[in-house]
Amino acid sequence: xxxxxxxxxxxxxxxxxxxxxxxxxxxxxxxxxxxxxxxxxxxxxxxxxxxxxxxxxxxxxxxxxxxxxxxxxxxxxxxxxxxxxxxxxxxxxxxxxxxxxxxxxxxxxxxxxxxxxxxxxxxxxxxxxxxxxxxxxxxxxxxxxxxxxxxxxxxxxxxxxxxxxxxxxxxxxxxxxxxxxxxxxxxxxxxxxxxxxxxxxxxxxxxxxxxxxxxxxxxxxxxxxxxxxxxxxxxxxxxxxxxxxxxxxxxxxxxxxxxxxxxxxxxxxxxxxxxxxxxxxxxxxxxxxxxxxxxxxxxxxxxxxxxxxxxxxxxxxxxxxxxxxxxxxxxxxxxxxxxxxxxxxxxxxxxxx
Ligand code: ADP
Ligand code: GN1
Ligand code: MG
Numbered sequence: 640x641x642x643x644x645x646x647x648x649x650x651x652x653x654x655x656x657x658x659x660x661x662x663x664x665x666x667x668x669x670x671x672x673x674x675x676x677x678x679x680x681x682x683x684x685x686x687x688x689x690x691x692x693x694x695x696x697x698x699x700x701x702x703x704x705x706x707x708x709x710x711x712x713x714x715x716x717x718x719x720x721x722x723x724x725x726x727x728x729x730x731x732x733x734x735x736x737x738x739x740x741x742x743x744x745x746x747x748x749x750x751x752x753x754x755x756x757x758x759x760x761x762x763x764x765x766x767x768x769x770x771x772x773x774x775x776x777x778x779x780x781x782x783x784x785x786x787x788x789x790x791x792x793x794x795x796x797x798x799x800x801x802x803x804x805x806x807x808x809x810x811x812x813x814x815x816x817x818x819x820x821x822x823x824x825x826x827x828x829x830x831x832x833x834x835x836x837x838x839x840x841x842x843x844x845x846x847x848x849x850x851x852x853x854x855x856x857x858x859x860x861x862x863x864x865x866x867x868x869x870x871x872x873x874x875x876x877x878x879x880x881x882x883x884x885x886x887x888x889x890x891x892x893x894x895x896x897x898x899x900x901x902x903x904x905x906x907x908x909x910x911x912x913x914x915x916x917x918x919x920x921x922x923x924x925x926x927x928x929x930x931x932x933x934x935x936x937x938x939x940x941x942x943x944x945x946x947x948x949x950x951x952x953x954x955x956x957x958x959x960x961x962x963x964x965x966x967x968x969x970x971x972x973x974x975x976x977x978x979x980x981x982x983x984x985x986x987x988x989x990x991x992x
Contacts, residue, residue, distance in 0.1 A: 640732050642682060644668050646906030648730045649721050649740040652678040663751055663851060664866065665954045673742070679743035680721060684736055685729075689953065690868060693737035695782035697729050699869045700739075706776050715765070716744050716854070716863040719986035753886045756909035762853045762886065763913025765861035766845060766878055771917040775845040778872045781843065788846055788869060789877050791827040791938045795820070798941050801948040808927035809948050813963070819970050820941050827941075830874060830927065830934050838923050843874035875924050879914050883907060884939055887932075888972055893964045900971040901918050901979040902979055907932070908986045915990055925991060933976045940969030 643658040653674030668684040684691045700720065707717045723730045723774070727885040730738045753759035787793045802810050802817060810817070814949040833839040845852070846869035854863040885892060887906035890899040913930065946953045947962035956962055976983065 642684075643672075645730060645732060645738050646670070646680070646682050646740065648681075648723050648738075649680075650724060651680055651721065651740070652676050658682065662749065666868070669886050672740070672886045677931050679745070680742055681741040682738060683741070684738050685868075687735075687737065690784055692782065692784065695728070696784050696868050697737070697739065699784060699870060701728050702780060703773070703776065703867055703870050707772055710772055710775075715768075715861070716747075716865065718742075718865055718867060719743075719946055741865075744854050744865075746856055747862060748857070749851050750853055751830055751849055752891065753906060755936065756905055758855070758859060759850070759906050760909040760913040761855065761859065761861040762848075762850050762882065763910040764916050765853050765864055765913075766848045766882060767914040767917040768847060769864045770842065770875060770878060771919050773870075774919060776843045778841070781871050782869050784869055785871075788871070789873055789935075789938065790831055791934055792824075792831060794938050794941045794945070795824050795827055798945045798948075801945045805948065807948065807950040809950075813944060813948060814908070816940075816944050816963070819973075820937070820944060823937055823973070827934070827937060829878065829930055833927065836876060839874055839876065840921065840924070842870045842875055843870065844875060844878045845870055846873045846881070846901050847884040848876065848878045850882065851857060862975045874929030875920055876927045877935055878931075879910075879928050879936050880933070880935035881939075882910055882914070883932035884936035884969065884972060885912065888968065890968065892968055893961060894978075895964050897967055897971045900968045900975075902972055902975045904982055904986065906978060907983060908990070910950060911987055911990045918957065925987060928987050929976075929980065932983065935971060936969050936972045936976065941974065 643655050646655040646658055653676030656674050657673040658670050658677050662669045666686045666689050672680040672682050691695045719742045720728050720844050778782040806878050847866055850864040853861050854865060856862045887903050889901045889903050894900055943962045943966035951962055
């Protein structure tokens, strides 16, 4: 069955006349669908390798979007699922693949890079508002769609398992990167420990706060947080940090020329201002924001490295060595954060005032 035929199973306004791959997400297969009435939709095949329980993913998304629509705190737009003709939120095709459709957020644009501190401030404000809007959402009703998603020590365990297995004989090409990661294994437990000790609260968080998971309008205002597959209990500092690792880097996540990669303190400051604008964080969370940035960057580098060693089975890749290039940018950023550690603390403290 083609994607266009699958789109026709949903209650669209008009019949699909265009259906092409869209966006630069690393996980789902995303298509832009246009109908004869010129209405646009996003059709997605859920990645079943990543999300073992697609029904639970859809239940979470239906509940979270309903909650956000009913609350007046969220501001801007909320993702809206389009039902099938059987009035379900998803369609299962003959091969057991799960598909869903969202209204295309009209007039929106999506950025793979922050073009100015103002863009990045906006995305910080959007993720901050998103988290605040969900502060009264009952976390016990959510399924953990990817267990231990930001359990960084467990990501190290997975790396070590991949190294021991060496399924693709790639460990020989990854010596310095493996050593870089292992030298930081002790640090990797910091945030998980603070959470277990009750110092950092568990909240309902987004868990995948990349810049391209926010939509902007033509006036460059952030209008909608998207990619809700991983909304589940997590740490606010990790939502902060995942944004920094992607958007405060001076280069793309997969830039092969590492001399271009560093942490922009200007971008870091802009995001911090945006994210803290909605308030609601505890003193301990503010204190550990910079750890969120370093942790998410280290963890993501470890995940790219693990996937490289495993033979590129998790993240979509477009070229040989793609995951290794991504791993190297993350580790370069970690190093740069270590150099700028005091500045990162000072900036958060200044924004507090
Ligand atoms: P992935 O998990 O693969 O990253 P996303 O849900 O983030 O999947 O979707 C991939 C891309 O599709 C996004 O980065 C964005 O460009 C686009 N997109 C997704 N949903 C919408 C929407 N409702 N309106 C407009 N664009 C969207
Ligand atoms: C994936 O789905 P996408 O492309 O927004 C990944 C994130 C990583 C990111 C790295 C469910 O995000 O955790 O940080 O790639 N999402 C999942 O770019 O694993
Ligand atoms: Mg995405």
